[in-house]
Amino acid sequence: xxxxxxxxxxxxxxxxxxxxxxxxxxxxxxxxxxxxxxxxxxxxxxxxxxxxxxxxxxxxxxxxxxxxxxxxxxxxxxxxxxxxxxxxxxxxxxxxxxxxxxxx
Numbered sequence: 001x002x003x004x005x006x007x008x009x010x011x012x013x014x015x016x017x018x019x020x021x022x023x024x025x026x027x028x029x030x031x032x033x034x035x036x037x038x039x040x041x042x043x044x045x046x047x048x049x050x051x052x053x054x055x056x057x058x059x060x061x062x063x064x065x066x067x068x069x070x071x072x073x074x075x076x077x078x079x080x081x082x083x084x085x086x087x088x089x090x091x092x093x094x095x096x097x098x099x100x101x102x103x104x
Contacts, residue, residue, distance in 0.1 A: 039085050040067035040103030053096045061088060061101060
């Protein structure tokens with residue numbers, strides 16, 4: 001019986017580092033902006049490249065793109081590859097500067 005408990009505890013210990021890897025390192029990742037209108041448009045998003053990431057910038061990007069939801073992509077973070085026509089994905093670097101903004 002103790003061997004079963006040891007194996008269960010080992011599995012839990014392996015999961016904790018994985019969960020910690022999903023959390024923002026310094027807590028500086030912006031909060032998701034509110035939902036907006038509908039289908040996303042890439043036109044006009046290039047002008048945001050290089051700007052500092054803030055919740056207000058996210059809201060402005062939602063308005064320009066017409067996207068319904070916003071997804072922030074922190075440096076080194078994993079993201080799903082599913083395509084959603086109503087979503088704007090904004091990636092940024094360690095300096096909190098926008099590196100790309102695209103629909104999907």
